[in-house]
Amino acid sequence: MSLQGTISTTPMDGAAAVLATDAFKLVYAEAFAEPPYYETADDVAAAFRHFPALTRRLAFRAVLARSSKGEPIGMAYGCPLRPDTVWWDELTKPVSDDMRRENGHRTFGLMELAVRAQWRGQGVARQLHKTLLDGTGAERVLLNVHPASEAAPAAYRSWGYRKIGEARLGGQGGELHDVMLLALG
Template sequence: MPQRDTISTTPMDGAAAVIAADAFKLVYAEAFAEPPYRETADDVAAAFRHFPAVTRRLAFRAVLARNSEGEPVGMAYGCLLGPDTVWWDELTEPVSDDMRRENGHRTFGLMELAVRVAWRGQGVARRLHETLLDGTGAERVLLNVHPASEAAPTAYRSWGYRKIGEARLGGEGGDLHDAMLLDLG
C-alpha cells in the first residue's frame, strides 16, 4: 500500500474527460470489480462505450484525482438534471411533484464517484465530491448507491445525504439502489 501521497484533483468539462477516458476507466474498473458490484471487463467496456455520450450532456463535469506520479487514483462525474430527466422515474415509490421538479439548475446528478483501493481512507473521495460540486450553483445533489457497498452509503450519510427512496436501475429486474439526496442550501 502506498504511503500518504500528494493527491491533486483536476476539474474537467466533457471534452477533457473524453481525452482522459482511459484514466476514468482504470479507476472505475478497479473500484467496481469489488463486491457488491462485481463488474467484469465486459461490463466496464459497455459502460465506457457510452462515456462519450454522457460527457456531451448539458452541464457535464468531472474530476480526476492523481497521485504525485500522475497515476489516476479517483474520479467523479455527473451533470445538472434537466426537466426531462428520468432519474425520478427510476424510484420504486413516487415522490411529490415539488421534489421531482427540475429546471436544469436545481439538482446535480452524481453519476459516479470512485477511489482505487490503495488510496481509500485518505479523504480522496471527499475532495473529489467537493471539487465536482464547486460552482455548480445547484440546490441539491441526487445519487444512487448500492446499499450493500457499506462504505459508500456511510460516507454519503456523513457528508449530509439522506435516503429518499429506492431506485431500480437498468429497468425491470435491475438492482435496487438507495436514492440519496444532499441539500446544498
C-alpha cells in the same frame, strides 16, 4: 497506507474528460470489480460506450484525482438533471411533484464517484466530491448507491446525504439501489 506525496484533483469539462477516458475507465474498472458490484470487462466497456455522449451534455463536469506520480487514483462525474430526466421515474415509490421538479440546474446528478482500493480512507473521495460540486450552482445533489456497499452509503451520510427512496436500476430486473439526496447551501 499513508499518503505518499500530494494528491492532485483536476476539474474537467466534457472535452477534457473524453481525453482522459482511459484514466476514468481504469479507476472505474478497479473500483467496481469488487463486491457488491462484480463488474466485468464487458460491464466496464458497456458503461463507457456512452461516456462520450454523456460528456457532451450541458454543464457536464468531472474530476480526476492523481497521485504525485501521476497515477489515476479516483474519479467523479455528473451533470445537472434535465427537466425530462428519468431519474425520478426509477424510484419504487413516487415522490411529490415538488421533489421531482427539474429545470436543468436545480439538481446535480452525481453519476459516478470511485477511488481505487489502496487510496481509500484518506479523504480522496471527499476531495473529489467537493471539487466536483464547487460552483455547480445546484440546489441539491442526487445519486444512487448500492446498499450492500457499506462504505459508500456511510460516507454519503457523513457528508449530509439522506436516503429518499429506492430505485431499481436497469428496469424491473435491475438491482435495487438507495437514492440519496444532499441539500446544498
